[in-house]
Amino acid sequence: MARxxxxxxxxxxxxxxxxxxxxxxxxxxxxxxxxxxxxxxxxAYPTESVDLRCEFVxxxxxxxxxxxxxxxxxxxxxxxxxxxxxxxxxxxxxxxxFRDRVIFLQNNLRIPSIRIKDLRMSDAGRYTCEYATxxxxxxxxxxxxxxxxxxxxxxxxxxxxxxxKSVMVAHCEAADGxxxxxxxxxxxxxxxxxxxxxxxPDGTVTVRSEYRLVPTAEDNGREVTCLVDQKTQDRPWTExxxxxxxxxxxxxxxxxxxxxxxxxxxxVLFCHATANPEPTTITWTTASGSLPDxxxxxxxxxxxxxxxxxxxxxxxxxxxNKHGAxxxxxTTFVIEALEDxxxxxAVAGAxxxxxxxxxxVVTLVVVLLTRSRRxxxxxxxxxxxxxxxxxxxxxxxxxxxxxxLLFAGxxxxxxxxxxxxxxxxVYTYREGCDATGTLTEKPNSYHHHLHxxxxxxxxxxxxxxxxxxxxxxxxRKFNLDDSIEEEDERYNRFGGGGNALPPAYHxxxxxxxxxxxxxxxxxxxESQRDGSVISRTAIYV
Numbered sequence: 001m002a003r004x005x006x007x008x009x010x011x012x013x014x015x016x017x018x019x020x021x022x023x024x025x026x027x028x029x030x031x032x033x034x035x036x037x038x039x040x041x042x043x044a045y046p047t048e049s050v051d052l053r054c055e056f057v058x059x060x061x062x063x064x065x066x067x068x069x070x071x072x073x074x075x076x077x078x079x080x081x082x083x084x085x086x087x088x089x090x091x092x093x094x095x096x097x098f099r100d101r102v103i104f105l106q107n108n109l110r111i112p113s114i115r116i117k118d119l120r121m122s123d124a125g126r127y128t129c130e131y132a133t134x135x136x137x138x139x140x141x142x143x144x145x146x147x148x149x150x151x152x153x154x155x156x157x158x159x160x161x162x163x164x165k166s167v168m169v170a171h172c173e174a175a176d177g178x179x180x181x182x183x184x185x186x187x188x189x190x191x192x193x194x195x196x197x198x199x200x201p202d203g204t205v206t207v208r209s210e211y212r213l214v215p216t217a218e219d220n221g222r223e224v225t226c227l228v229d230q231k232t233q234d235r236p237w238t239e240x241x242x243x244x245x246x247x248x249x250x251x252x253x254x255x256x257x258x259x260x261x262x263x264x265x266x267x268v269l270f271c272h273a274t275a276n277p278e279p280t281t282i283t284w285t286t287a288s289g290s291l292p293d294x295x296x297x298x299x300x301x302x303x304x305x306x307x308x309x310x311x312x313x314x315x316x317x318x319x320x321n322k323h324g325a326x327x328x329x330x331t332t333f334v335i336e337a338l339e340d341x342x343x344x345x346a347v348a349g350a351x352x353x354x355x356x357x358x359x360x361v362v363t364l365v366v367v368l369l370t371r372s373r374r375x376x377x378x379x380x381x382x383x384x385x386x387x388x389x390x391x392x393x394x395x396x397x398x399x400x401x402x403x404x405l406l407f408a409g410x411x412x413x414x415x416x417x418x419x420x421x422x423x424x425x426v427y428t429y430r431e432g433c434d435a436t437g438t439l440t441e442k443p444n445s446y447h448h449h450l451h452x453x454x455x456x457x458x459x460x461x462x463x464x465x466x467x468x469x470x471x472x473x474x475x476r477k478f479n480l481d482d483s484i485e486e487e488d489e490r491y492n493r494f495g496g497g498g499n500a501l502p503p504a505y506h507x508x509x510x511x512x513x514x515x516x517x518x519x520x521x522x523x524x525x526e527s528q529r530d531g532s533v534i535s536r537t538a539i540y541v
Contacts, residue, residue, distance in 0.1 A: 038129050038141035044119050045148050045232075051105065052143055053113045054129030066132040068112040072098070074125040085112050121147050121178065121202035148232050149204050151177025155226040155239035160215045161323065162247040166191075169219075170211040170241050172226035180205035181230035189213055189222050189243070220245040220276050248324030249275035253317055256330060262337045264307040269330065271300040271317035279319045287314040309334055 035057040044050040056065060070083040072095070083102050084092040087109050093099045098116065105113045116123060124147035130140040151174035160167050169191070174181035185193045191213030198206045211224055221242055228237040255269045273279050284297050292310035296303045304311050312334040318327040 036129055036131060036139050036141035038143045040142075041144045041146065043146045043148050044123075045150070046119055046121055048119050049115055049117045050119060050145065051113060051115050052127050052129070052145070054111070054141060055113075056110045056131055056139070058110070063136060064134040065109050066134060068109060068132070069130050070102075070112075070114055071128045071130055072125055073128065074122070083114050085109065119147065121149055121200075121204055123147060124203055147178060147203065149176055149178040150232040151175060151181045151207070151228065151230050153181075153228045153237045153239070155241055157224075157241040157244050159244040159246060162215050162217050162219075162245050164214060166212050166214050168210045168212050169215060169243050169245070170224050170226070171208065172211075172228065172239070173206065173208045174228045174230060174237075175206040176200060176204040177207070177230050177232070178204045179231055181207045181228050183207055183209040184227045184229070185209070185211055185224060186227065187211065187224035189219055189224065191224075215243070215245040217245060217247040217250070217274075217276075219243050220247070244276070246276045246323055249273040249279050249319040249321055249326040251317055251319050251326045251328040253315070253328050253330045256332060258333070259335075260304075260307045260311065260332055261335045262307060262309070265305060267304040267307050267311075269302040269315060271302070271319065271328070273300070273319040273326070275319065275321045275323075277321055279321050281318075281320045283318045285316045285318070287316075307334055 037053075037055040037057055039053055042050055042052070052070070054068070054070075056068075065087075067084060067086040069081055069085075072080045072082045074080075080095050082093065082095040082098040083104065084094065085104055085107070086092075091104055091107075093102055101117045103115050103117075105111075105115055112129065124145055126142050126144050128140050128142045130138055133139055153172075153174050155170065155172040157170045158168055160169055172183050172185070174183060180197055183195055191211055193209050193211045195207065195209040197208070200206065209226070211226075213219065224241050224243065226239045226241065230237075251271065251273045253269055253271055260267050271282055271284070273282070282300050284291060284295075284302050286292070291297065292304075292308075292313075294305045294308065294310060296305060300317075302315065302317075311332060314329055314331045316327055316329045318325060
């Protein structure tokens with residue numbers, strides 16, 4: 001443009017100097033204003049596409065754009081031209097590796113943005129958008145493309161045999177990742193881990209971690225967890241692993257209840273084994289080698305159809321797997337036949353029922369005896385007894401085997417106390433007996449006997465028993481007399497008169513040695529269930 005301007009204008013020394021100064025000023029303004037606008041850094045993943053944007057910002061009308069080129073720098077010092085655009089000659093892709101994967105987004109020299117398809121990890125590097133301009137020369141801007149790779153994560157437990165040395169029981173791997181991944185372990189077993197990494201030719205990194213411990217049978221089935229953390233993942237990747245530790249069988253026998261009696265049916269033993277891998281064979285034997293005829297074996301179950309002396313022996317269970325064999329023995333003892341539990345329960349129930357019935361009868365007898373004694377103390381006749389009653393005017397009629405003890409004062413009443421007052425002497429109607437058991441009169445100072453046994457009559461057992469009852473009644477009467485006298489003495493000691501009330505029975509001694517008794521009866525008479533009325537203070541024997 002400067003040449004065209006000089007050709008059109010006439011040359012003169014003054015005019016030439018002015019033109020040179022103007023071009024210098026314009027050129028300086030173009031350098032300052034000229035700029036190539038690009039993105040500094042981009043991230044992309046393999047197999048995806050990425051757009052590399054570039055734009056030339058015109059700083060003046062004097063700058064002329066000739067062509068634009070995209071230059072790839074995979075490493076420092078290596079420059080490969082992958083795309084060229086010329087306004088006249090069009091597009092060009094000189095690098096074979098990018099020829100089919102790079103396109104210009106527009107046919108515009110000022111906005112020569114490109115798109116790279118089917119990205120590879122090896123495409124990472126610096127991409128420079130470079131302009132050829134006149135008169136300022138080349139202008140450029142650089143974008144760094146960072147290729148990211150999601151790791152291929154995997155984890156696996158390793159089958160090992162129980163032993164005494166530390167071995168790898170699990171491993172975890174994050175392969176072909178960029179940037180490199182981080183691996184951690186979570187475990188409840190007492191092990192440790194080691195981690196290593198390997199760089200790939202395309203810039204990826206493979207990280208591998210191993211978990212190691214001294215394996216035991218108890219570690220079989222326990223869990224360990226692998227965690228992989230990497231930039232391309234939203235959250236850590238985890239995998240739970242169950243350890244696989246192989247070991248020979250451990251055997252136990254159960255089911256024996258120490259109650260194998262003769263005649264028992266279906267007695268059972270079980271052979272249990274823990275092993276990894278599972279047992280291949282389970283064998284039952286006895287101390288003599290072979291099993292009795294009454295024994296049936298189904299895998300780990302041994303059944304005795306009917307217990308007899310033949311199973312009074314030692315049973316052995318042997319279990320095998322590929323790592324070895326283990327056995328367990330059990331000695332069984334056959335005892336005498338036991339009663340049927342149902343009949344034993346019936347016998348026990350009968351015994352308990354009998355005891356309860358006996359206890360009920362004893363209780364009933366005690367209650368009846370207690371009630372009878374209470375009635376005797378109160379003067380009530382027992383059932384079946386008749387109360388003797390009468391007076392002297394009854395012409396000596398028999399009063400039966402009972403006599404009534406009556407208390408009366410000194411008066412002219414009848415002998416049995418049924419006169420007009422209670423002042424007569426005390427009479428006891430009583431039948432006595434002699435040494436032979438014959439019923440006779442037995443006189444005393446306070447008793448008069450009304451009944452006589454015919455002479456020469458042989459006493460009956462009933463008469464002999466009745467004589468004993470009469471003697472017991474005699475003793476009760478004198479005990480009552482003594483208690484009345486003691487009550488009288490206490491009454492006289494404290495003054496007798498005044499406002500003090502006399503005792504219920506107050507006895508006075510009369511003249512001439514004959515006893516006189518004043519009887520104070522408080523509510524003496526009492527009605528009975530049969531309609532009769534008897535004295536509460538009388539003693540019936």
